[in-house]
Amino acid sequence: MEKLKRVPKTTTFISDNVPRVPKRANFFNRAALGDLGAKAKRERPRFVGKLPFARSMGKVCQAHIPRHKGEPLETQAPLPDDLTERAEHFKALTYFLNADMVGICEVPEYAWYSHDTNGEEIEPRHKYAIVLLVDQGFETLDAASGDDWISNAQSFRAYMWGSNIACTVAEYIRQLGYEAQAHTNLESDVLHNPLVMLAGLGELSRIGEVVLNPFIGPRFKSSVITTNLPLATDQPIDFGLQDFCSKCMKCAVECPCNAIPFGDKVMFNGYEMWKPDVAKCTAYRVTNSKGGGCGRCLKMCPFNKEGLISHRAALWAAIKLPFMRRFLAKLDDWLDYGKRNPVKKWWWDLEIVDRKVTVPENVNQRDLNKNPEEPAAQRLGLYPRDTIPEPDRKEAALVDRKEGMKRYEQARQENADRIAAEKEAAK
Amino acid sequence: MRWFSQRKRPMHMGKYPMHKIKRVDQPTTFISDDVKRVPKRANMFTRAAKGDLGKKAQFERTHRFAKTPLSAALRSMSTTHDDTHDGPVAPDIAPIITDPKEVAEHIKSMCMFLDADMVGVCEVPDYAWYSHDNDGMPIEPYHKYAIVIVTDQGFETLDAASGDDWISNVQSQRAYLMGSTIACTVADYIRQLGYPARAQTATKSDVLHLPLTLLSGMGELSRIGELVLNPFLGPRFKTHVVTTDLPMQIDKPIDFGLQDFCNKCMKCANECPCNAISFGDKIMFNGYEMWKPDTEKCTLYRVTNQKGASCGRCMKMCPFNKEGLLTHRFALWLAIKVPPLRGLLARMDDWFEYGKRTVANKWWWNHENIDGQYVIAQGENERDLKKEFTPRSEDRYAVFPPDTMPPPVHDEPFPIDRLAGVKRRAEAEKPPK
Numbered sequence: 131m132e133k134l135k136r137v138p139k140t141t142t143f144i145s146d147n148v149p150r151v152p153k154r155a156n157f158f159n160r161a162a163l164g165d166l167g168a169k170a171k172r173e174r175p176r177f178v179g180k181l182p183f184a185r186s187m188g189k190v191c192q193a194h195i196p197r198h199k200g201e202p203l204e205t206q207a208p209l210p211d212d213l214t215e216r217a218e219h220f221k222a223l224t225y226f227l228n229a230d231m232v233g234i235c236e237v238p239e240y241a242w243y244s245h246d247t248n249g250e251e252i253e254p255r256h257k258y259a260i261v262l263l264v265d266q267g268f269e270t271l272d273a274a275s276g277d278d279w280i281s282n283a284q285s286f287r288a289y290m291w292g293s294n295i296a297c298t299v300a301e302y303i304r305q306l307g308y309e310a311q312a313h314t315n316l317e318s319d320v321l322h323n324p325l326v327m328l329a330g331l332g333e334l335s336r337i338g339e340v341v342l343n344p345f346i347g348p349r350f351k352s353s354v355i356t357t358n359l360p361l362a363t364d365q366p367i368d369f370g371l372q373d374f375c376s377k378c379m380k381c382a383v384e385c386p387c388n389a390i391p392f393g394d395k396v397m398f399n400g401y402e403m404w405k406p407d408v409a410k411c412t413a414y415r416v417t418n419s420k421g422g423g424c425g426r427c428l429k430m431c432p433f434n435k436e437g438l439i440s441h442r443a444a445l446w447a448a449i450k451l452p453f454m455r456r457f458l459a460k461l462d463d464w465l466d467y468g469k470r471n472p473v474k475k476w477w478w479d480l481e482i483v484d485r486k487v488t489v490p491e492n493v494n495q496r497d498l499n500k501n502p503e504e505p506a507a508q509r510l511g512l513y514p515r516d517t518i519p520e521p522d523r524k525e526a527a528l529v530d531r532k533e534g535m536k537r538y539e540q541a542r543q544e545n546a547d548r549i550a551a552e553k554e555a556a557k
Numbered sequence: 558m559r560w561f562s563q564r565k566r567p568m569h570m571g572k573y574p575m576h577k578i579k580r581v582d583q584p585t586t587f588i589s590d591d592v593k594r595v596p597k598r599a600n601m602f603t604r605a606a607k608g609d610l611g612k613k614a615q616f617e618r619t620h621r622f623a624k625t626p627l628s629a630a631l632r633s634m635s636t637t638h639d640d641t642h643d644g645p646v647a648p649d650i651a652p653i654i655t656d657p658k659e660v661a662e663h664i665k666s667m668c669m670f671l672d673a674d675m676v677g678v679c680e681v682p683d684y685a686w687y688s689h690d691n692d693g694m695p696i697e698p699y700h701k702y703a704i705v706i707v708t709d710q711g712f713e714t715l716d717a718a719s720g721d722d723w724i725s726n727v728q729s730q731r732a733y734l735m736g737s738t739i740a741c742t743v744a745d746y747i748r749q750l751g752y753p754a755r756a757q758t759a760t761k762s763d764v765l766h767l768p769l770t771l772l773s774g775m776g777e778l779s780r781i782g783e784l785v786l787n788p789f790l791g792p793r794f795k796t797h798v799v800t801t802d803l804p805m806q807i808d809k810p811i812d813f814g815l816q817d818f819c820n821k822c823m824k825c826a827n828e829c830p831c832n833a834i835s836f837g838d839k840i841m842f843n844g845y846e847m848w849k850p851d852t853e854k855c856t857l858y859r860v861t862n863q864k865g866a867s868c869g870r871c872m873k874m875c876p877f878n879k880e881g882l883l884t885h886r887f888a889l890w891l892a893i894k895v896p897p898l899r900g901l902l903a904r905m906d907d908w909f910e911y912g913k914r915t916v917a918n919k920w921w922w923n924h925e926n927i928d929g930q931y932v933i934a935q936g937e938n939e940r941d942l943k944k945e946f947t948p949r950s951e952d953r954y955a956v957f958p959p960d961t962m963p964p965p966v967h968d969e970p971f972p973i974d975r976l977a978g979v980k981r982r983a984e985a986e987k988p989p990k
Contacts, residue, residue: 182651182746182749182750183667183742183746185745185749186741186742186743186745186746186749187742189641189741189745190638190641190738190741190742190745193637193638193640193641194634194637196637197633197634197637203929203930203931205929205930205931207626207924207930207931207932208932208933209922210922218920219920219921219922222920222921223627223920223921226711226713226714226731226920227731228672228735267670269563269568269670270568270670272564287670287671290738290742291672291738294634294734294735294738297634298630298631298634298734299630301629301630301633301634302626302627302629302630305626305627305629305630305931306626306924306931307931436562436563436564438560438561438562439560439561440560471564473564473565473566473567474564474567474568476567476568476569476662476663476666476667476670477663477666477667478653478654478663480651480653482749485647486647486649486651487647487649487651487652487653487749487750487751488651488652489652
């Protein structure tokens with residue numbers, strides 16, 4: 131990571147007025163409350179629990195909930211004054227605890243949720259964030275289609291380790307006499323995406339809601355510790371991903387529910403980004419009847435690799451030689467990357483139905499789509515801040531797909547106009 | 558294009574080539590038919606806590622064991638898993654594959670997926686169960702199989718440590734937390750499949766891990782005595798067990814020539830800061846023919862260490878504790894295949910100055926809890942490498958066989974009788990030469 135170019139600002143443009151959002155706006159919460167329809171509401175409670183293995187990990191994670199927050203010790207322990215030395219200490223600690231990567235940033239206000247699930251306001255309270263990434267594991271994903279009966283267990287493997295590390299580090303900082311809070315998949319007062327970017331651990335990708343790291347691709351989960359203990363911060367990275375993603379399209383081609391845009395970036399809540407249709411994506415993951423969850427975009431991304439020397443060489447080329455990028459994305463198809471590797475399939479397809487472990491009838495068997503049809507007019511929905519339900523609403527607020535598509539079209543048009551105007555001005 | 562790729566290697570085989578190590582029917586340590594089961598009260602850490610090792614050890618063990626902020630944090634995390642060790646078993650047996658070999662491979666793969674370093678399976682002999690729990694209730698052996706999960710304590714950090722400085726206890730606690738995460742997950746998964754299963758970890762265990770580690774083929778018993786040694790990780794690991802009735806194919810013990818190697822090496826005995834590891838021959842102890850350390854000295858040193866938190870210097874200095882580079886793998890191959898070289902290889906470790914601390918890897922801070930406040934610790938055990946050989950005579954070690962142990966329930970101190978222990982050692986049966 132020390133070899134990558136650092137930049138003062140994220141490669142994704144983030145405007146000065148990003149609105150804060152309530153936890154109610156999180157699409158998994160919206161699914162649970164019925165915003166995505168009756169089926170998604172019914173399936174949401176068994177989303178993780180229908181896989182026996184993911185359910186076991188979920189229980190271990192649940193046990194960590196009391197360790198997320200806590201009161202710091204009254205007396206502050208003597209620490210080195212040098213903020214870099216402190217930052218290095220905490221990074222080394224997280225690596226010792228088996229994190230794959232770690233970065234530190236200041237927490238912008240917009241990274242804090244505005245309201246919790248009960249509608250209570252959340253006050254931004256800590257200045258710094260330690261952001262850590264845990265790999266979901268190449269080997270197992272190598273055997274998976276991305277939306278078969280291991281998908282959610284892969285997520286939870288990374289969540290569970292992340293929670294182990296984040297809660298330990300938070301508790302350690304509190305022992306040293308400073309405030310600290312762990313933010314994991316089960317309980318988080320912050321949005322992780324902006325923090326992962328700001329801490330220099332990746333760039334926002336075409337997948338849209340996924341930050342991509344040059345070495346582990348999108349194959350990770352993040353956990354965060356916020357604290358008021360002053361630390362030296364890192365800068366965002368630039369490894370040419372915005373250009374790569376504009377040329378690649380593999381995730382958009384392979385997405386089983388066609389939720390990832392083939393088109394250009396749009397402005398969304400102050401971010402200029404490739405915005406996926408989160409309603410489609412969430413509904414597919416929650417109601418998937420031939421698997422548990424979905425992470426096919428992270429399976430098929432050309433950055434999801436074993437990390438051999440040849441892959442490192444290709445990565446070097448992708449970063450240093452922009453004109454090679456389109457070719458490298460195509461090379462992935464020619465070399466059949468993305469096909470399932472049966473040697474590594476170790477899990478059993480099991481599903482809990484009515485409290486009984488059963489063998490599911492179907493499994494999503496997907497390999498590689500080498501001849502994608504031309505993307506016709508892709509119908510995507512956009513759900514900006516002003517369309518989301520009020521923070522404390524307990525009843526369903528059905529997602530208005532028609533309105534969402536209209537908003538997407540509008541955003542596309544605005545962005546096209548803006549680009550045209552910029553070109554005009556440049557002339 | 559795919560040099561060094563591991564994509565053809567099935568998941569259950571893990572990252573270390575354990576399949577290349579010779580398997581044998583019986584452990585290389587002789588275990589008689591007459592091993593006495595012991596109560597949890599006899600565990601030396603419990604004895605320290607109850608006052609058997611004196612007032613100071615009792616205070617340190619009960620009030621100051623997690624005396625660094627990191628140990629405290631890790632321990633507090635581990636205790637959250639206490640309620641997930643055991644739980645209700647699904648009423649119906651799941652329609653899973655029943656071939657014991659496939660089941661064992663499935664469970665091993667799952668552990669590997671959860672970042673275990675090695676996994677083995679064995680049947681649990683009766684003597685591996687504690688006889689009584691902490692309340693004095695008899696423990697009836699309740700499961701047939703044990704899944705033994707091995708997690709590395711981490712080479713890099715140990716590389717910077719002396720073994721008995723302020724990170725020692727933290728390294729153990731880290732491995733315990735990771736292991737309990739894996740063991741609790743796997744146990745819960747098996748219960749969902751309709752078979753009973755219980756995680757047995759550092760915070761809560763009804764079984765002794767050492768014999769299970771031997772029987773599942775994860776290592777051989779070493780000169781350190783109370784430590785099983787793995788050819789690839791050395792003694793640098795912790796074990797976590799899941800006991801269960803899920804039928805699985807079992808593994809066999811391994812033989813990589815360690816009994817002969819330990820005979821010739823002596824590094825752990827020479828480096829032990831409290832002289833608890835014997836330079837002499839094996840003795841018979843509770844049915845095991847083993848190098849028996851002086852567990853009182855060892856526990857006392859770990860519990861009352863004032864210039865660090867606990868101690869693991871034996872595992873730091875062992876020649877099998879290596880980074881795992883190609884050269885180390887080659888030396889390992891020689892140690893296994895060419896017995897005459899073993900003495901030389903142990904000496905080579907000194908010549909290359911393995912065991913010295915690598916300052917660049919030191920990342921931790923020396924904080925110590927004094928009366929509820931963390932301060933910078935006053936002293937620190939700074940040890941590198943002791944090249945001169947200073948053997949001690951056998952009459953300075955004590956043993957404490959089962960008939961000298963406290964009864965299952967005994968809240969008062971049950972003072973340890975050192976003099977008697979020394980005498981018992983002198984009388985202990987020696988193996989035929």
